[in-house]
Amino acid sequence: MSSKTEQDRKIRPEVLKTDLEKNGLNISRCRTCKPGSTLKNKTGGWRNFRPVYIYEKCTKCGICEMVCPDMSVKPREDGFFEYDYDYCKGCGVCANECPADAIEMVLEEK
Numbered sequence: 001m002s003s004k005t006e007q008d009r010k011i012r013p014e015v016l017k018t019d020l021e022k023n024g025l026n027i028s029r030c031r032t033c034k035p036g037s038t039l040k041n042k043t044g045g046w047r048n049f050r051p052v053y054i055y056e057k058c059t060k061c062g063i064c065e066m067v068c069p070d071m072s073v074k075p076r077e078d079g080f081f082e083y084d085y086d087y088c089k090g091c092g093v094c095a096n097e098c099p100a101d102a103i104e105m106v107l108e109e110k
């Protein structure tokens with residue numbers, strides 16, 4: 001017999017049901033909205049702001065590369081970094097975390 005703690009961990013289907021599911025759409029079997037592939041879909045088109053390096057300030061610490069959630073920061077042979085704008089979504093995390101204030105977020109021209 002399972003303990004109360006194990007029982008509590010079980011997912012109760014009624015909790016997970018969304019309005020769509022309640023109306024008969026089985027989300028779990030839906031094949032329309034599968035997880036996306038950012039390599040296939042160039043997500044840079046969503047961007048409103050574009051990060052730009054100020055190389056004179058950059059200390060080549062690599063933090064921007066580590067924190068980018070989209071792996072859009074690429075190392076260059078000279079130790080600096082560059083952006084892959086096809087996939088950068090302009091979230092600004094790299095600019096926020098840069099200790100040298102060497103990344104500026106500029107409004108994207110559409």
Ligand code: SF4
Nearest residue numbers: 058059061062064098
């Ligand atoms: S986080 Fe800033 S200082 Fe560090 S490598 Fe990136 S741009 Fe340069």
Ligand code: SF4
Nearest residue numbers: 068088089091092094
């Ligand atoms: S703005 Fe966001 S997605 Fe673009 S390079 Fe910086 S951390 Fe990555």
